[in-house]
Amino acid sequence: GNSVTQMEGPVTLSEEAFLTINCTYTATGYPSLFWYVQYPGEGLQLLLKATKADDKGSNKGFEATYRKETTSFHLEKGSVQVSDSAVYFCADSGGSNYKLTFGKGTLLTVNP
Amino acid sequence: GAGVSQSPSNKVTEKGKDVELRCDPISGHTALYWYRQSLGQGLEFLIYFQGNSAPDKSGLPSDRFSAERTGGSVSTLTIQRTQQEDSAVYLCAIRDTSNYGYTFGSGTRLTVV
Numbered sequence: 001g002n003s004v005t006q007m008e009g010p011v012t013l014s015e016e017a018f019l020t021i022n023c024t025y026t027a028t029g030y031p032s033l034f035w036y037v038q039y040p041g042e043g044l045q046l047l048l049k050a051t052k053a054d055d056k057g058s059n060k061g062f063e064a065t066y067r068k069e070t071t072s073f074h075l076e077k078g079s080v081q082v083s084d085s086a087v088y089f090c091a092d093s094g095g096s097n098y099k100l101t102f103g104k105g106t107l108l109t110v111n112p
Numbered sequence: 113g114a115g116v117s118q119s120p121s122n123k124v125t126e127k128g129k130d131v132e133l134r135c136d137p138i139s140g141h142t143a144l145y146w147y148r149q150s151l152g153q154g155l156e157f158l159i160y161f162q163g164n165s166a167p168d169k170s171g172l173p174s175d176r177f178s179a180e181r182t183g184g185s186v187s188t189l190t191i192q193r194t195q196q197e198d199s200a201v202y203l204c205a206i207r208d209t210s211n212y213g214y215t216f217g218s219g220t221r222l223t224v225v
Contacts, residue, residue, distance in 0.1 A: 032212045034214070036216075042218075043203070043216055043217065043218040043219055044203065044216040045216075046213065046214070046215075049212065049213065051212050089154075089155065091155075093212070093214075095157070096168065096170075097143075097160045097162065097168050098143070098207060099145060099157045099160055099168070099171075100145070100147075100155075100157070100205075100214060101157075102154055102155040103154070104154040105154060105155075
């Protein structure tokens with residue numbers, strides 16, 4: 001089956017630092033790609049998505065571009081805030097019945 | 113999340129007991145998934161329902177796990193003879209076929225003692 005590999009954490013940054021969390025997928029075809037975020041004590045929330053090659057998903061200052069040629073969907077933010085501290089999950093919908101396959105999650109801690 | 117209600121939010125049960133977890137999605141979404149989030153295993157697919165089609169049960173970890181969806185709406189996940197390794201957060205999600213989006217419920221945290 002397909003898999004999603006994302007940068008292992010934990011990642012610790014200072015406020016206003018630049019963030020990159022790498023994500024690659026193995027699904028063939030043209031799956032939709034997602035980043036989900038889980039804040040402490042809360043459920044999964046969709047952060048952003050892209051549904052076709054070269055699309056850029058963006059939300060709350062985060063961006064990720066669907067790169068078919070490198071099967072990647074790296075998450076970036078130019079200036080992180082303490083409130084961005086959370087676990088970030090990359091996912092694709094390339095499984096049968098469009099089921100989501102998730103990466104293992106990356107814990108981000110942003111210090112003031 | 114808005115659109116998917118799960119109950120109970122927390123459940124503590126004794127090893128060997130059966131538990132039933134409920135997912136109540138807003139109407140109109142025929143695609144429904146169950147996932148499990150546990151330490152060390154990340155997020156795992158369990159089962160998928162789509163309309164009146166036979167469910168995709170390929171992710172269920174053992175025959176102690178079963179699920180049903182009545183009337184194309186409410187879904188229940190049943191775990192029989194619970195074991196400590198069943199402790200996890202069980203998440204329900206619906207897929208919006210119009211925008212490729214998935215909405216997750218807040219989950220049920222199951223603790224088997």
